[in-house]
Amino acid sequence: MATIEFYKEFGNLGYLANYSNHGFEKNGIYYKTVEHYYQSEKFSDRSIKDKIINADTPKEASNIGRDRSNKRIDNFKKIKKQVMYDGILEKFRQNRDIAYKLIETKKNDIAEATIDEYYWGIGKDKSGENNIGKILVKVREEIKREIIESILDKCKGKEIYIVGHNYSDADSIFSSYILSKVLQYKGINAYFAILDSYGDYNDKEKAIINDFLQEKPVKISENNYFILVDHNNLDGLDKERVLGAFDHHVITGEVYDTIEMEYASTGLLLYDLFKDDYNFSEFERTLIYLTVLTDTDYLVSNRYSSFDEELVTELGIKLDVSNLQKKYFKITDFSLKIEDNLKKDYKEYKNDDKLIKRSIIMSYEKEKKLYYNDYLEYINSLNDNVLLIWSCYDIKKTYIYYLGKEKVLDYILTSTVLIMKMLKEDNIL
Ligand SMILES: [Mn+2]
DSSP, X not given: OOEEEEOSSOSTTGGXXXXXXXXXXXXXXEESSHHHHHHHTTOOOHHHHHHHHTOSSHHHHHHHHHOTTSOOXXXXXXXXXXXXXXXXXXXXXXXXXXXXXXXXXXTOEEEEOXXXXXXXXXXXXXXXXXXXXHHHHHHHHHHHHHHHHHHHHHHTTSEEXXXXXXXXXXXXXXXXXXXXXXXXXXXXXXXXXXXXXXXXXXXXXXXXHHHHOSSOOEEEOSSSEEEEESOOOOTTOOGGGEEEEEESSOOOSSSSSEEEOOOSOHHHHHHHHHTTTSOOOHHHHHHHHHHHHHHTTTTTBTTOOHHHHHHHHHHTXXXXXXXXXXXXXXXXXXXXXXXXXXXXXXXXXXXXXXXXXXXXXXXXXXXXXXXXXXXXXXXXXXXXXXXEEEEETTTTEEEEEETTEEEEESSBOOOHHHHHHHHHHTTOO
């Protein structure tokens, strides 16, 4: 894993800094920043403490705290790391929005890249002790543990139904199964479930779900308690009844106790979260492997990172990926007329006030270029905003076409949301 280096309280990573504007309460006192807390803990003299706590800015708090004419408590040197940890932990405990962000750093190391700080930071030559970075990693693990514990606590004495997203795919269904087993092991009355209002399984992945799972999810309705997997939006469910979520998509914040990290699949995320306290059976590891396969278009999409690959290796499951892909992965039916394929697979997306019809061609062979070219001709003859995506698996390329402009990627990307974001950045959309 890489190291995330942050510098000062500005920008994307600014939330990691002690000067960041995230206050918290501790022992009945409100501290505007970690810096206010840390500096004030150096003293026992009430008036100096108050001066620091009331300082307008963290810089001001720091100036008072560093003033050597103020007498520090005797053992501060010995306890300063603990003081720092306590402050940073409270900051993230009491500001869930940045706790989510911290969790999203997965297992990366964190370092404060200040050039003149060798104790808390890494210093100019990066040889510093980096104690702040180490504390942030420790806090991240603690916060993660506390969120999971909070979910488990709320589950006690209730029947808990684990549900994936609407039109559940293999990741949703298998992750629901996996998590129900882990929770049962932890003494919770958990069920592998699907909401009856959620529609049927995803067509594309129905076969793999039916072939690999003997047990089917129980169908339930809204008046139960839930844990969400593979999504973290309430979708009309009562907030009070959704006790937690585990997901690998973007965080919505709709479910307070959510663990969200970018893994190849939710199944793989669950494996990594619980592998130290739950012994996954070979069957369960096989299901987890299958969630990775289906969510990464059989390991070719850019969603599959080297980080995921390491975990997948750890699963120790040997399956013939290309045969599974041939069997379960539905490519475009090229015997159909173009207009029928367009009708069949297009989905509507909103871009500002424009409606975009997205259509996807998926093929193994690059010879389908002819079909793609005909497709382009056809959509150009329409009076619609059609976004065409062709994912060509044998050469691992994605062709994207929108209103006369084409973009080619050297990898497979089928997420329309990500593609639209990309086109916006390129001013194509
Ligand atoms: Mn998924």
